[in-house]
Structure formats: C-alpha cells, structure tokens
Amino acid sequence: MRKTLIIGATSAIAQDLAKLFAEAGDAICLVARSENKLKILADDLQLRGASSVAMQSMDVLEYERHQSVLDTAVEALDGLDLVVIAHGTLPDQAACQRSPGLTKQEFEVNALTTISLLTNLANYFEEKQRGSIVVISSVAGDRGRQSNYVYGAAKGAVTIFLQGLRNRLSKSGVNVVTVKPGFVDTPMTADFPKGALWASSERVAQDINKAIDGQKSVAYVPWFWRYIMLIIKSIPEMVFKKLSL
Structure with missing residues (x-):
C-alpha cells in the first residue's frame, strides 16, 4: 500500500491523479484550500478503493504551516512514499504588466510556495532514503514568451529548482519528477479557445501516473510537447523577438 500526499488536491489534474491512486489502493492525504471540495x-x-483518505485545509501562502501540514500527513498515513505538488494559478499577463504587486503575488503562488514545500519535503525524504516527489511545472517555463512570461518565469524557477533537487536526492534513492504539461482543458482554462494541441486533464493524469511508475525525471505531457518545446527553444533570439508567441 502506497502512502501518498497531494498538495493542491482539488485542481483538475490532481483530482484525476487522485482517482488513479485510489483505484490502486493508496492511502491518501489531500491538502487544498476548500474544505467543501476536499470532502x-x-x-x-473512498468509493474508488482508497485504503484511507485524510484531508487538511491550507492556503499555500501560509508558509508557517508548511512543516506542520507535512508532519500531520506523515502521522495520518504513518509515513510517506509519494508526494504530488499540483497547486497554482494562471495569471493575467496584461494585468501583471501593469502591476508589480500582482506580478510578485503570482510569482509567489506559482514558485516560492512550491520551493518552500519542497525544501521541507526534501529533508524528510533524504532522511528516509526513498520515495518520490512529483511537481507539476509547465512547458511555459522552458522559454520566456511575451504572452505568459510571468507564469513562465515562475514555472521556470520551479523547474531549475527541481533539477538541482533531483541531482541532490538521487544519491539518497529519492526520485524527483518534473511534470511539464502543455495546454490542458481544465476549469482554469475554460475561457481559452481549444485546438488540436489541447489535452484533457484525465489524459494528462494518466501520463503523469505512467511517469511516476516509470521513475522518469522529466515528463512532458502529452509527450509531443517535448518536441514542440525543443523547436521553440532552438529559435535564435534575433528571430524569436519578432514572433508573437
């Protein structure tokens, strides 16, 4: 029986992942802001087969609670094997360009809170000498683009942090998975026009689950985003500046 903590558990991707974990019989601890949604x-x-389900309500901006929430999850599940960090917001780029305060807020939610949580989790797993940490970053962090560079910068910071963390924890038998989704059809993106590159949260969750089972280091989901971003990253800066991406 795997013992799994999900932070940001009520996001669309996290919910679909949790369902897969439950069907596999995991003991699960859910963390998110809304108590009603958590319940x-x-x-x-429980109905899907989870061996047990605990839950905690927390706003990730409550930094002072990060360690205590982890401690409570460890106590509730009698240890941890897997942690998934899935919280985040999708900022309004134009609004952020007008407001340094909003830019700071969005960077904090999408980067600094994750880095804080990871610092505590890394110390726990390093001591245990086993386990997996899975973090949902984004393809937006692979290269800054005018359409979403505030969000991209935050996710890029998380991605780089995870690279160093993976290098550190690999010596302790701990796997760190960076998940890089492309366009995902969720309530957060409900107002966006959809096209062929969009994937359902269910499809993305299935791909993430396979990446966890396969002990991958970096997972682009769906897979074709690896090659799309390879092309985008290879465009010379002189040309890139002239594009509207």
Whole structure:
C-alpha cells in the first residue's frame, strides 16, 4: 500500500491523479484550500478503493504551516512514499504588466510556495532514503514568451529548482519528477479557445501516473510537447523577438 500526499488536491489534474491512486489502493492525504471540495473528493476516493483518505485545509501562502501540514500527513498515513505538488494559478499577463504587486503575488503562488514545500519535503525524504516527489511545472517555463512570461518565469524557477533537487536526492534513492504539461482543458482554462494541441486533464493524469511508475525525471505531457518545446527553444533570439508567441 502506497502512502501518498497531494498538495493542491482539488485542481483538475490532481483530482484525476487522485482517482488513479485510489483505484490502486493508496492511502491518501489531500491538502487544498476548500474544505467543501476536499470532502467531496475524499468521499469519491473512498468509493474508488482508497485504503484511507485524510484531508487538511491550507492556503499555500501560509508558509508557517508548511512543516506542520507535512508532519500531520506523515502521522495520518504513518509515513510517506509519494508526494504530488499540483497547486497554482494562471495569471493575467496584461494585468501583471501593469502591476508589480500582482506580478510578485503570482510569482509567489506559482514558485516560492512550491520551493518552500519542497525544501521541507526534501529533508524528510533524504532522511528516509526513498520515495518520490512529483511537481507539476509547465512547458511555459522552458522559454520566456511575451504572452505568459510571468507564469513562465515562475514555472521556470520551479523547474531549475527541481533539477538541482533531483541531482541532490538521487544519491539518497529519492526520485524527483518534473511534470511539464502543455495546454490542458481544465476549469482554469475554460475561457481559452481549444485546438488540436489541447489535452484533457484525465489524459494528462494518466501520463503523469505512467511517469511516476516509470521513475522518469522529466515528463512532458502529452509527450509531443517535448518536441514542440525543443523547436521553440532552438529559435535564435534575433528571430524569436519578432514572433508573437
């Protein structure tokens, strides 16, 4: 029986992942802001076969609670094997360009809170000498683009942090997975026009689950985003500046 902590558990991708974990019989601890949403999800996971479901309400900006939430999850599950960090927001780029305060807020939610949580989690798993840490970053962090560079910069910071963390923890038998989704059809992107490159949260969750089982280091989901971003990253800066991406 795997013992799994999910932070940002009520996001669309996290919910679909949690369902897969429940069907596999995991013991799960859910962390998110909304107690009502947590309760609904917890009841669903019980029905799907989770061996146990605990839950905690927390706003990730409550830095002072990060360690205590981890400690409570460890106590509730009698240890941890897997942690998934899935919280985040999708900022309004134009609004951020007008407001340094909003830019700072969005960077904090999408980068600094994750880095804080990872610092505590890394110390826990390093001591245990085993386990997996999975973090949902984004293809937006692979190269700064005018359409979403505030979000991209935050996710890029998380991606670089994870690279160093993976290098550190690999010596302790701990796997760190950086997940880089492309366009995902979720409530957060409901107002965006959809096209062929968009994937459902269910499809993305399935791909993430395979990456966890396969002990991957970096997972582009769906897979074709690896090659799309390879092309985007290879465009010379002189040309890139003239594009509207």
